[in-house]
Amino acid sequence: xxxxxxxxxxNKITELSWEPTFATPATRFGTxxxxxxxxxxxxxxxxxxxxxxxxxxxxxxxxxxxxxAIRGNMFRQVQQRWLEWQKLFLSIIPFPEISAAxxxxxxxxxxxxxxxxxxxxxxxxxxxxHSTIQMNLKKLYMNNYIDPAGFDITEKAFANNYxxxxxxxxxxxxxxxxxxxxxxxYLTVVAETAFTNTxxxxxxxEAAANGDYLLPTVFHSVQSDESxxxxxxxxILLMALADERNRxxxxxxxxxxxxxxxxxxxxxxxxxxxxxxxxxxxxxxxYAEMWRRWIxxxxxxxxxxxxxxxxxxxxxxLVEEAWNRITNKFYVHRVAQFFATGxxxxxxxxxxxxxxxxxxxxxxxxxxxxxxxxxxxxxxRLRYPGRNKPIAFEEVGYEYPxxxxxxxxxxxxxxxxxxxxxxxxxxxxxxxTCAWTDKVAFRPExxxxxxxxxxxxxxxxxxxxxxxxxxxxxxxxxxxYVRDDGKTLIPQPHLDLDDPxxxxxxxxxxxIRFASPNVTLNExxxxxxxxxxxxxxxxxxxxxx
Amino acid sequence: xxxxATAAPKVRSFPKVEFTDSEAxxxxxxxxxxxxxxxxxxxxxxxxxxxxxxxxxxPDPERHLSQGWIYxxxxxxxxxxxxxxxxxxxxxxxxxxxxxxxEQTIYRNNSAVVRQVALCLENAKRAGAYGxxxxxWQKFIASNLGAWMHAENGMALHVFTSxxxxxxxxxxxxAVAVNAAHKMRFAQDLALFNLxxxxxxxxxxxxxxxxxxxxxxxxxxxxxxVEELTAVGDWAELLFGTNVVFEQLVGQLFRSELVxxxxxxxxxxxxxxxxxxxxxxxxxxLGYTRxxxxxLTRDEKFGESNRELFGRWLAKWVPPCLDAAHALQxxxxxxxxxxxxxxxxxxxxxxxxxxxxxxIGLDVPKELEK
Numbered sequence: 001x002x003x004x005x006x007x008x009x010x011n012k013i014t015e016l017s018w019e020p021t022f023a024t025p026a027t028r029f030g031t032x033x034x035x036x037x038x039x040x041x042x043x044x045x046x047x048x049x050x051x052x053x054x055x056x057x058x059x060x061x062x063x064x065x066x067x068x069a070i071r072g073n074m075f076r077q078v079q080q081r082w083l084e085w086q087k088l089f090l091s092i093i094p095f096p097e098i099s100a101a102x103x104x105x106x107x108x109x110x111x112x113x114x115x116x117x118x119x120x121x122x123x124x125x126x127x128x129x130h131s132t133i134q135m136n137l138k139k140l141y142m143n144n145y146i147d148p149a150g151f152d153i154t155e156k157a158f159a160n161n162y163x164x165x166x167x168x169x170x171x172x173x174x175x176x177x178x179x180x181x182x183x184x185x186y187l188t189v190v191a192e193t194a195f196t197n198t199x200x201x202x203x204x205x206e207a208a209a210n211g212d213y214l215l216p217t218v219f220h221s222v223q224s225d226e227s228x229x230x231x232x233x234x235x236i237l238l239m240a241l242a243d244e245r246n247r248x249x250x251x252x253x254x255x256x257x258x259x260x261x262x263x264x265x266x267x268x269x270x271x272x273x274x275x276x277x278x279x280x281x282x283x284x285x286x287y288a289e290m291w292r293r294w295i296x297x298x299x300x301x302x303x304x305x306x307x308x309x310x311x312x313x314x315x316x317x318l319v320e321e322a323w324n325r326i327t328n329k330f331y332v333h334r335v336a337q338f339f340a341t342g343x344x345x346x347x348x349x350x351x352x353x354x355x356x357x358x359x360x361x362x363x364x365x366x367x368x369x370x371x372x373x374x375x376x377x378x379x380x381r382l383r384y385p386g387r388n389k390p391i392a393f394e395e396v397g398y399e400y401p402x403x404x405x406x407x408x409x410x411x412x413x414x415x416x417x418x419x420x421x422x423x424x425x426x427x428x429x430x431x432x433t434c435a436w437t438d439k440v441a442f443r444p445e446x447x448x449x450x451x452x453x454x455x456x457x458x459x460x461x462x463x464x465x466x467x468x469x470x471x472x473x474x475x476x477x478x479x480x481y482v483r484d485d486g487k488t489l490i491p492q493p494h495l496d497l498d499d500p501x502x503x504x505x506x507x508x509x510x511x512i513r514f515a516s517p518n519v520t521l522n523e524x525x526x527x528x529x530x531x532x533x534x535x536x537x538x539x540x541x542x543x544x545x
Numbered sequence: 546x547x548x549x550a551t552a553a554p555k556v557r558s559f560p561k562v563e564f565t566d567s568e569a570x571x572x573x574x575x576x577x578x579x580x581x582x583x584x585x586x587x588x589x590x591x592x593x594x595x596x597x598x599x600x601x602x603x604p605d606p607e608r609h610l611s612q613g614w615i616y617x618x619x620x621x622x623x624x625x626x627x628x629x630x631x632x633x634x635x636x637x638x639x640x641x642x643x644x645x646x647x648e649q650t651i652y653r654n655n656s657a658v659v660r661q662v663a664l665c666l667e668n669a670k671r672a673g674a675y676g677x678x679x680x681x682w683q684k685f686i687a688s689n690l691g692a693w694m695h696a697e698n699g700m701a702l703h704v705f706t707s708x709x710x711x712x713x714x715x716x717x718x719x720a721v722a723v724n725a726a727h728k729m730r731f732a733q734d735l736a737l738f739n740l741x742x743x744x745x746x747x748x749x750x751x752x753x754x755x756x757x758x759x760x761x762x763x764x765x766x767x768x769x770x771v772e773e774l775t776a777v778g779d780w781a782e783l784l785f786g787t788n789v790v791f792e793q794l795v796g797q798l799f800r801s802e803l804v805x806x807x808x809x810x811x812x813x814x815x816x817x818x819x820x821x822x823x824x825x826x827x828x829x830x831l832g833y834t835r836x837x838x839x840x841l842t843r844d845e846k847f848g849e850s851n852r853e854l855f856g857r858w859l860a861k862w863v864p865p866c867l868d869a870a871h872a873l874q875x876x877x878x879x880x881x882x883x884x885x886x887x888x889x890x891x892x893x894x895x896x897x898x899x900x901x902x903x904x905i906g907l908d909v910p911k912e913l914e915k
Contacts, residue, residue, distance in 0.1 A: 012740045013733050015755060016698035022769040023776040025703040028711065030619075048730035049663070049737065052655040059652050075568040083567065094602045098715060101722060102603075105707040118729075121706050125651065125726045128719055132648040135598035142580055146567045149576035155601035156584035159609035168604075168615060175710065176616035176623035209560035279560040408615075444619060451619075458617035466611060480584075483575035490576070497574045 010045040017114030029106040030453040031179040033246050038239035040113050046122050046228060055129065058221050062133065065217040066140055074213065075144050080351070080495045082210035083141065085276040087150035087348035089268065090138040091158040092167030093199075094131040096191075097222075099171035100229075101127035103183035110179040111236050119232045126225040137218045147497060149483050149490045150347040157347040160479055162463035163268075163339065166408045170264050173257075177442075177455020178249075180240065185253035186260070188233025193303060194258075195265040196226050197294035202287075203269055209279040241310045248447055255315045256441045259433040262322040263407035266291070270332030271339060275353070280360040288326050288364070296323060318433060325413060330365065333372055334412035338401065340379055341392045344472060344509060346491040347481050352380040374543035383494040385508040386501070391493070393472075393512050397543040402517040402536070403462050404430035406437045414541060419521075419533045426522050426529065464516035472512040482506065584609065588641055595645035600638070603715035608638070625713045630781035631854055633847035637713040640840055642720040642833045651723055655730055658822045662734055665818040666741055675745045677812040681881040683749050686742065686816060689876050691754025692764045693799055694735035696771050697823070701728035703775035704787050711780035720833040721784065727826035738819055763876055766869040767795055773865065781841075785855060786862040788834040789905070792827055793898040794866040799873065800824055802890035810882040835904055842906035852907060859902075859910040867912070870894070 104124040108117045142151035150157070158164035174187040200223035204216035240246045270287040277284075285293070300319050308314055325331040340350045353361075353376040361368040378396040382388045392400060401410035402417070405427040411417045418429040422439055429435035442457050444450065460466055467475045476482065481490045487505040496502045524532060569580070582592060585600045592600075603625065604610040614624035627637065634640075644650070669675065678686075705725035709718040743751030758764055770791060777783040800820050808816045841851045870891060877887040899909050 009737055009740065012736050015752075016695055016732055016736055017702075018695055018699075018755070018758060018768075020772040020775070022772040024772070025707070025775040026778045028707065028778060047737075048655070048726070048733050049659050052652055052659050052730065056652040056656040059649060063649075073568060076564055076566060077562055078567045079563070079565055080567050094598075095604070098602050098719075102710045102718060105710045108702060108706060117702050121702055121725060121729055124706060124709070124722055128651065128722050129648045131602060132598040132719075135602060136594065136648070139582070139594075139597050142582075144569050146569060146571050147574075147577065148569070148580045152576070152579045152581065152583050154582065154584075155604070156609040159601070159604040160611040165612050165615065172614060172616045172623060176614070176618060178619075211562065211565065278563070281558055281560065283558045284560075453619050455623070456617040456619065457615065458623060459613035459615040461612070461615060463612060484579050485575040488575040497572050497577075500574065503574070 006045060006047070006050075009047055009049075013047060013118065014115055017117070025109070027109050029109050029179040031110040031181075032449075032451045032453045033110065033178070033180040033240055033249055034243050035110070035112055035239055036243065038111075038113070038242045040115060040239075046119060048122070051122060051125075055126075058224065059133075062217055062221050066137075066214060069214050070140075070144060074211065075146070077211035078145065079210040079212075079278045080146065080349075081278055082207065082212060082276045083145050084147075084150075084348045084350065084495070085272045086138075086141060086212075086215070087154070088163055088167075088346070089203075089272055090134060090141070090151075091154040091161075091347075092164060092170070092268070094134045094138075094155075095158065095168060096171035096174065097127050097131035097134060099127075099174045100187055100192075101125075101131070103174040103187055106175065106179035107183040107232075107236065110183070111239060113235075113239065116232060116235055116239075119228065119235075123225075123229050123232055126229070130222045130225070133218055133222070137214060140214065147349070150349075153347060153480055153490070156480060161347065162342070162345065162408075165463060166264055167268060169260060169408065173260065178253075178451070178453040180236070181249070181253045181256075181454065184233055184236045184240070185250070186257040188229055189237055190254070190257040190261050191265075192226055193230045193233060194295050194299040195261050195269075196223060197298060198265065198269045198273075198287075198290060200226070202290040202294055203273055206273045206277050206279070209284070210277055237307075238310075241307075241312060247312065248449070249451070251313045251315075252441050252446060254312075255318060255433065256437050258315050259318050259322070259431070260407055260437065262318075262325075263404070263409050263430065263434065266322070266326060266332060267335040267409045270326070271336040274332055274361075275336040275340075275350075280356050282360065282363055286364040287332055291323070291326055321431075321433075327365070329413045329416075330368070330371060331413060333361070333365065333368065335409065337372060337375060337398075338410055338412060340376075340493070341398060341400070343491050343493045344390045344392070344476060344489065344504070345479065345481070348490075349492040349495055351495050352376060352383060352493070371540075371542055374545055378543055379493060384502050385504045389512060390504070390509070397541070399536070399539055399541055400517065402428040402521065403464065404428065404434050405461055406430075406434035406457065408461060408463075411536075414539060415537050417533060417537050419529065426518075426524075428518070428521065462516060462518040464514070465518055467514050468516035468519045470514055471510065472514050473506045473509040475514055476509060477506055585638075593645055594649075595647050596641065598647050599642075599715050599719055601715070603718065605638070605714070625711070627713050629711045629713075630779045632781040632841055632851055633844070634713075634841055635844050635846045637717070640714065640716050640837050642716055643836050644720070644723070644829050644832055646720060646723040651726065655726065658730070658825075662819055662822060665815060666738070669815045670741070670745065674813075674815055675742060675749075678746070679812065679881050680748065681879060682811040682813060683742075683746060685811075685876070685879045686813070687739070687750045687753050688757045688761070689764075689799075689879070690735060690804065690816065690820070691739055691751075692758040692761065692767075694732050694739070694754065695758040696767060696796075697728050697732035697735065699771050699775060700787060701725050701732055704728075704783055707775075708780045708784055717837065720837075724788075724826075724830045724833075727823075727830060731823040731826060734819055734822065738816075763872050763874075766865065766872040770795070770862075770865045770869050774862075782858050784834060785838065785858050788831060789838065789901065790859065790862040790866050790898075791869075792831070793901060794863070794894060795869045795873075796827065797824075797897065798870050798890055798894040800827075802885075802893050803877065806890070807880055807882065807884050810884045811880050831901070835901065838905045848906075855905075855907055856910065859907065860912060863910050863912040 104120045142148045200219040207215035411430040418435040617623040709722040712718040742749045874887045
């Protein structure tokens with residue numbers, strides 16, 4: 001279809017909407033934003049007549065590649081270190097995708113612009129596509145990869161696992177609370193425009209380097225829909241900017257959304273890329289280098305900064321602090337170490353790091369070995385059952401961290417720990433911004449103004465509380481992270497499947513008590529808590545030589 | 546001249562391929578053959594692709610979601626509360642879409658329709674098919690099919706797209722999302738057909754549809770009921786009112802019992818091809834709707850209260866839909882060739898509606914006979 005006829009067709013389609021006079025559509029999902037003064041902004045034009053065949057063609061390429069991968073025995077050359085992390089990633093990502101579909105009517109309800117409604121409804125179908133195509137990719141992995149355990153329990157594990165819950169923010173955040181905060185700023189302006197670059201472009205690059213060319217095939221196909229979504233989000237953002245009353249809310253939501261996306265996405269994708277790869281070429285980009293390119297330059301400098309000309313206050317300080325955490329504060333490495341510490345309650349296996357890995361990390365992140373090297377050596381030393389407990393329960397100089405009440409990633413940058421009594425409960429936060437998110441942003445009043453539509457932090461936010469003071473073997477059994485012999489664990493702190501004696505079973509966990517740091521915190525006196533917090537912040541958490 | 550002789554050749558850097566023997570079956574160990582999703586019970590012996598890619602993707606505190614929903618709304622819980630409809634189910638997860646819609650079916654089926662419509666329109670232009678249309682038929686299509694496309698678009702955006710945020714399971718919401726896609730595609734196809742006709746016929750009024758939909762007497766009760774439907778907050782009532790009542794008594798009456806029946810007699814073999822795709826969509830969408838409401842009327846615990854509830858919804862929505870149907874009666878007289886009466890069409894419509902209610906397990910409401 002020519003550009004001229006596409007414009008004509010699009011203009012015709014806009015005639016389909018009308019101003020209702022008998023009744024107006026129900027507002028199921030409210031917003032504190034106002035769009036009374038908003039000029040109508042046109043999103044990218046898309047009509048169903050061209051949309052369906054375009055997506056069908058993209059699908060044909062994806063499914064052709066899947067057939068080819070099986071015929072070409074792709075799994076002969078896939079790195080297990082890589083595929084194991086996909087058990088976590090692919091258990092999480094279909095939910096955010098389908099949540100994005102579910103978020104579209106929230107934006108439609110909130111924004112009085114029929115031309116955007118059309119684009120949002122098309123995005124809804126895209127997101128159904130993404131969720132189901134990813135579930136199908138995972139099924140292919142389960143069918144063809146050497147170790148299907150973990151893929152086989154995928155959506156159950158996602159729903160009952162600490163890491164799954166961290167990832168679930170990147171999904172529930174799209175569909176809950178103020179319709180514009182959720183479906184526009186968090187989902188589209190930040191998650192899709194900034195962080196899908198690392199999710200769907202940087203990570204698939206790493207997959208290919210590890211012998212897996214199906215992840216790039218599927219995720220690049222997904223990413224090719226994102227430009228339309230980014231256009232939807234930008235149109236709504238510009239409409240919101242037209243009303244001065246929206247500015248404080250926009251600034252609040254940019255701070256929350258940016259920081260939460262950083263905490264969650266950088267934790268997960270950073271770990272997958274840095275610790276899931278066997279490609280240790282020195283000229284291979286590190287996650288930090290990828291982040292600098294895709295997020296700092298492409299998003300922050302090219303997309304966010306120009307918004308200043310509309311008078312919007314950009315969270316420069318939080319962008320710089322995210323960069324600081326990734327580079328100087330070893331954020332990703334601390335997360336990976338935490339995942340590996342908690343291996344018995346995972347549903348994937350984690351390969352230990354070797355000398356080649358150490359050398360690469362030290363080259364890319366100077367000082368890495370002094371902080372993490374000895375711990376990973378201990379991880380390798382303790383990887384088989386029989387003579388020792390899992391590393392989390394051995395004395396290796398690693399203090400199990402408290403969980404951030406807001407982003408639910410643990411408080412791993414220890415000097416930044418915030419402790420506060422909120423809603424009659426002592427809570428820990430990984431950072432000042434996460435504390436602000438709970439105490440200030442997600443409240444029914446913001447800067448003296450009523451914000452009744454803003455969401456609330458709810459649920460059993462500290463995973464450990466659910467399992468406090470129970471036997472670890474019982475916890476793992478109840479979670480279902482046990483293989484089909486009824487005793488061997490799905491998670492293992494190594495990749496050796498050749499010898500049953502190397503595989504941990506429930507018996508190896510029996511007798512280990514599991515405790516919730518938050519329960520313990522709330523049992524402390526004021527002075528005990530202050531002393532503990534000072535010690536927590538001061539502890540470098542380094543394994544001794 | 547550049548000193549190319551002494552410049553070091555650029556070394557390409559690429560990852561090394563390593564044979565890892567990570568194929569299925571390379572080793573035997575616990576769970577090495579566990580190659581099915583094991584956290585749900587499939588409807589039949591083996592899970593379908595549809596079940597595999599749909600079930601439990603939207604988690605539920607009543608199934609595996611141990612920490613509950615971690616965000617809430619300002620005035621209530623987050624996630625997908627079952628209280629967002631008055632209908633009740635012992636197990637919402639028992640519903641599976643009989644159409645088994647997922648990514649591949651959505652694009653294959655809709656692309657097939659796009660090709661069918663495109664070929665039909667190309668052939669019509671090549672054959673000069675619109676030249677045979679008399680003035681009365683041109684006016685009928687411009688006004689009435691033109692008005693109807695608004696209804697389709699309104700349902701796409703403010704009925705089905707809305708509902709798919711609210712259902713308690715992924716299976717319900719995905720089925721409704723596909724319904725929204727059907728409606729949007731069909732509404733656009735009608736609009737673009739209208740554009741084609743405007744460009745092909747000097748006498749075709751391609752803009753009159755807006756005025757007809759906004760103010761023509763015969764269409765106002767239809768517009769009223771569409772707008773009133775979009776104002777319903779209860780997602781199941783919205784789905785019931787739209788797919789079980791409105792689409793039966795008004796949508797099908799207009800599309801199937803009028804346009805599809807009389808077009809050929811008026812020298813138009815193009816419109817039925819396009820409108821037929823909408824009927825085909827509705828037939829699929831009615832399939833999942835019927836399955837869902839039948840599940841609710843047959844629910845061991847809540848079947849009776851659901852039947853009462855749906856009876857109240859019928860009492861609420863049948864009268865305005867019948868008003869809309871009756872108001873359309875004058876358009877039966879507009880074409881030059883009048884091959885069937887309004888009474889015949891309405892009679893056939895009521896018969897199909899009655900049959901649908903019987904299939905769902907509901908009594909025919911007394912309002913139908915008024």
